[in-house]
Amino acid sequence: MHSCRAVERDIRVPGDLPQPPAATFGTWNVFAGLVRDATYEEDGSMNPASRLHETQGTPEPPRNPGGSGVVMGDSTRKRYSVSGSQQNQRERHSDDELPIAFVGTYPPQRCGIATFTRDLSDAVISANEKVRATVLAMTDAGSTYEHAERVRFEIRQGVRGDYLRAADFVNYSDTRIVSVQHEYGVFGGKDGAYVLDFLDELRKPSIATLHTVLDRPTASQRLIVQKMSERCECLVVMSHLAIDLLEKSYDISPERTRLIPHGIPDMRADERDLNKAKFGVTGRRVLLTFGLLSPSKGIEVVIRALPKLVAEFPDLIYLVVGATHPEIVRRVGEEYRLSLKREVESLGLRDHVVFRDQFVDNDELRSYLQAADIYLTPYWNEEQITSGTLAYAMGSGAAPVSTPYWYAKELLAEGRGHLFGFGDVDGLCDALRSLVKDPMEMEKSQRSAYAFARQMIWPKVGEDYVDLIQLALREAVVPEAPALLTRSIPELRLDHLVRMTDDTGLLQHAAFSVPDRRFGYCVDDNARGLLAALLAQRVIGLGETRQLITTYLSYLHHSQCEDGDFRNFMDFRRNLDREPGSEDCVGRALWALGLAVELAPDEGHRLLAKRMFDRSMTLPLTFGPRGSALAILGLDTYLRSDRDNKLALETMESLAAGLIRRFDEEADETWRWFEPDLAYKNAVLPLALFTFSKRTGDKTALRVARDSLAFLEEICFTGEHLQLVGNAGWHVRGGVPSIVDEQPIDASAFVLAFGAAYDSTGDLRYMARMRQSFEWFLGANRLGLSLYDFSTAGCHDGLELSGVNENQGAESLVSFLIALLAMLGLASDELGSEQAETDAARTD
Incomplete structure (x- = not known):
């Protein structure tokens, strides 16, 4: 096995970063709330949807009774199959091009992985002019998407044959390497096992980004990640702890992993007042939480801490931005949100808590982030290995306050934020009070978080991925085709x-x-x-x-x-x-x-x-x-x-x-x-x-x-x-x-x-x-x-x-x-x- 750690970039505060001006802000694309901050994500597994097809923004073709995939190019439809002649007829890339295929969900789907896949593909294109990106998009149940031209295939999550046909499409294209976004709930099969069918059939090098690494995986979860490590050139993770967990719980050597931080937009930290005016909160100190709402978010802990704080600091306002998680809506409707609103009313906090119950686009999300003075992640789940919301908030210059889940402890170490215990209302009061009553402490926390997050902006992350891709291509060994395939499971048809x-x-x-x-x-x-x-x-x-x-x-x-x-x-x-x-x-x-x-x-x-x-x-x-x-x-x-x-x-x-x-x-x-x-x-x-x-x-x-x-x-x-x-x-x-x-x-x-x-x-x-x-x-x-x-x-x-x-x-x-x-x-x-x-x- 080759090593992919040689070019690892340590996450640290660069000494030569310019200090941002004193200001305030807070939160990324609301869809990113799916990055493992709730136990409900796995229950809300995405289901398969429309037909596997290549598309240029065209609607899905009629169902093929035989169950094979359908390729669509412009207005011409044809059956898709793989043959030697197809390989000879495929479009050839020049030596100056670096065609990369990305596998994951993709906008307009509303989830954190979709946003990440789009932003990552944009970032590697910006980092190297030779890159040409295509996307194989996972699709969910009963939906038809008007995808961007970059999306060339849609893979129905629960249809196993689609993974094989998607691999064939990549094999007979000019793609040089594949980047897979791995998260529970994205791929079909028990614990997402169908991703292995894709990787088994793939004849191109690949890397996989692990958005969740579990401390106590089941036997099948452990085996799937181990097999991914064997089939991929490298596994990318977003925290040092993830590397340790892979070694301890999966028996995967650190030499098989690479640390690249979660990417975030490049945001200014000096436009807080301007963005507060957009939301009618000029002159108020803004607390913010965003993401898909579910009981694991711990919003009630913040609400219960507010009465003491607003008595002392009446200008405080808490913005809760994001729609309720779709799986929660399916199971119990808006019960959690309504319970929070009832608690707000009973505590007399109507003027201090605002719920924004909808998805917001990227521009509006940035405005919320850049309006926040303090960003809160009061989550209940300790075993959370990444959080795009926290990373985005730090990149906007908000002072981060969080419960000590794993990713937060790593990101907020060395005084880059404040931690309080799970469900600890008094501890949260103390943390917020120390910031609100002391402007110098607030500014110090905001500057420290912002400076640390500068190494996480997408232009830098894009460069890191390009470096890794080029290393993987130099060291890759293209796998041989399997001697025998036993995958004969038909498509589910009713x-x-x-x-x-x-x-x-x-x-x-x-x-x-x-x-x-x-x-x-x-x-x-x-x-x-x-x-x-x-x-x-x-x-x-x-x-x-x-x-x-x-x-x-x-x-x-x-x-x-x-x-x-x-x-x-x-x-x-x-x-x-x-x-x-x-x-x-x-x-x-x-x-x-x-x-x-x-x-x-x-x-x-x-x-x-x-x-x-x-x-x-x-x-x-x-x-x-x-x-x-x-x-x-x-x-x-x-x-x-x-x-x-x-x-x-x-x-x-x-x-x-x-x-x-x-x-x-x-x-x-x-x-x-x-x-x-x-x-x-x-x-x-x-x-x-x-x-x-x-x-x-x-x-x-x-x-x-x-x-x-x-x-x-x-x-x-x-x-x-x-x-x-x-x-x-x-x-x-x-x-x-x-x-x-x-x-x-x-x-x-x-x-x-x-x-x-x-x-x-x-x-x-x-x-x-x-x-x-x-x-x-x-x-x-x-x-x-x-x-x-x-x-x-x-x-x-x-x-x-x-x-x-x-x-x-x-x-x-x-x-x-x-x-x-x-x-x-x-x-x-x-x-x-x-x-x-x-x-x-x-x-x-």
């Missing part, structure tokens, strides 16, 4: 699900690919549909899923009885069957409702789902094995939103104990199973016990889960492909497994079970089996036939003796979708794939 759904619910059956109305609806399928739609909204957003979620939840609501039981079947004329549903029906409904309590798109949906779940909890849940397993999955999802619900946890424990008891009573050395036969969706039983063990730490449940899944693996895998127990005869103890009519619902259960096993144990062999189970849908099966229909986005109803069942009903479709969504959520089925595939043939 075409057939929409086709099978009317305003009542999801129809049970199809005649070929056409909905068959004769058989009506059932709770089983609508519960499965609700599960799939809820999971899909995290990948493709609410645009395609909101109405489906509403329809399926409404069907379940209509089918539930007053005692919490369900009437499973309804004919096409909307007549409900009078017979109560099966145990599986109730268990599956609980699973869907539990997930709806957590993930439904608005409070009304979540409250209804919770009421329905609680009503069913009054039933005597004395289920058989599969009903118990499904109910355990529902209780687990429910407990994610109501962790302290003792009834739910006790019920879950009772059902799990029942499964373990059945296993102990039935299993022996040759038949390690819960029943005397293997029937349908067998793998849901170990899935439930893996889930229970993960929540409770129950080692017995983990042992039984592993043992029973290993038994299924012995029966149902021949080599590297899955061969399910057919439902025409099943597999009776001592007999031979049926191979007639293998069912998609069984394959889907295997995908989920192996995924849960991997999640519980970290054993890469389970990851390989999960992938092989999913590939049953795509032709890795007994007949070598694909059950997934790429033309309709439906799934055939089964694998018969010599062919596929031609019908594409709801159960098969939703089973496929749930399995696909599980694969899309996997950390990365390529991580450690060599080891996983080697181990897959072994037995424990």
Whole structure:
């Protein structure tokens, strides 16, 4: 490994910097509030949106049914594919040019990474006239952007194939190096693992800027960053602490990192009075906080400190600038902002606190910054490794006051600002009082912050990146193409699900690919549909899923009885069957409702789902094995939103104990199973016990889960492909497994079970089996036939003796979708794939 530290520029106060005139100011682009200053950022992960396409500011082309990317250039559209001739035909750069591709979000998207990507690309262009910048922009759910000409590709966050096609586009362009902006919530896959697909396929050198470095990463987070370090020439970080954390928590040598500070605009520090006049606060001392509003910002701490201060300094005014974080709005609306306003009123601070509830453009943001005397970051989260807001404020000449999160402690060391404890109202009062009552102290703090920040202005940061890029190009070793690519996961498409759904619910059956109305609806399928739609909204957003979620939840609501039981079947004329549903029906409904309590798109949906779940909890849940397993999955999802619900946890424990008891009573050395036969969706039983063990730490449940899944693996895998127990005869103890009519619902259960096993144990062999189970849908099966229909986005109803069942009903479709969504959520089925595939043939 080469070193990229040789040209590191230390962050320090230059001795020859001119001292700025005494003045006052405060805050950068409001979108930059996303730079890891709230735990909500990860919950508000950006979802994929419009089609991968090259654009010159033109609208998105129509969807390509085959799922391939579409290139758009000027007014001419054509299919995009990679070929040798394309490489010869590409535009060649001259020796005097330095084409660089930047990967990240990009304006007009409203987030800090988008602003950073634009400002960084501008800065390197300004730093070196040879640079020619292009951007591959990540896109969010349901949005169409009028991007600048610099954006040549859009990558849908949750569509894995887009990352490969984007890499191909770069490979066959004249780009010499790629700069990736890495932040949680930007890239798709679990913990953003899809970025590795892009880097694996890339045949050009790359560097990656890490906007967040975690002190205690999960196993997958750690592995992803390690793999990025292996694939990139260098990792760029913005603080010394980030280098230490990468060495301590990720085992990444400091020689693989480079410190370049967060860039900021070049602002004057002597126009405070002029900018105060713009906002009607002339003659007042201005405190400022800006960024996307969320509870982690700690604004209430400042509000509670103000009564004592304004009694002593009545000219103080506190400006809170920025819209509420979109994820907070989605989950709870403006509850936090309204609570702050109520507190302002109750404390009599109406004349001293002003909320600016909107996004502001760059020019207006600069004006706010340059109007502030003191800038405040009263954040609650200690483990924040960067803060663009604090860097911007220092660059404007405001005196910084902050809680001691990691980045603030580093930036404000050596007297460059004032720190106070998390939630410490009295400590904040003291810090502000020391500045406000002593103009000399205020001026000293402002000068010190401004002088330090001069080395962070974009022209200097742009030069640093150009130096690093040129070093990386000199030392780069272009990776070889992989011998084999196993990435065969289709794009998520809901075409057939929409086709099978009317305003009542999801129809049970199809005649070929056409909905068959004769058989009506059932709770089983609508519960499965609700599960799939809820999971899909995290990948493709609410645009395609909101109405489906509403329809399926409404069907379940209509089918539930007053005692919490369900009437499973309804004919096409909307007549409900009078017979109560099966145990599986109730268990599956609980699973869907539990997930709806957590993930439904608005409070009304979540409250209804919770009421329905609680009503069913009054039933005597004395289920058989599969009903118990499904109910355990529902209780687990429910407990994610109501962790302290003792009834739910006790019920879950009772059902799990029942499964373990059945296993102990039935299993022996040759038949390690819960029943005397293997029937349908067998793998849901170990899935439930893996889930229970993960929540409770129950080692017995983990042992039984592993043992029973290993038994299924012995029966149902021949080599590297899955061969399910057919439902025409099943597999009776001592007999031979049926191979007639293998069912998609069984394959889907295997995908989920192996995924849960991997999640519980970290054993890469389970990851390989999960992938092989999913590939049953795509032709890795007994007949070598694909059950997934790429033309309709439906799934055939089964694998018969010599062919596929031609019908594409709801159960098969939703089973496929749930399995696909599980694969899309996997950390990365390529991580450690060599080891996983080697181990897959072994037995424990």
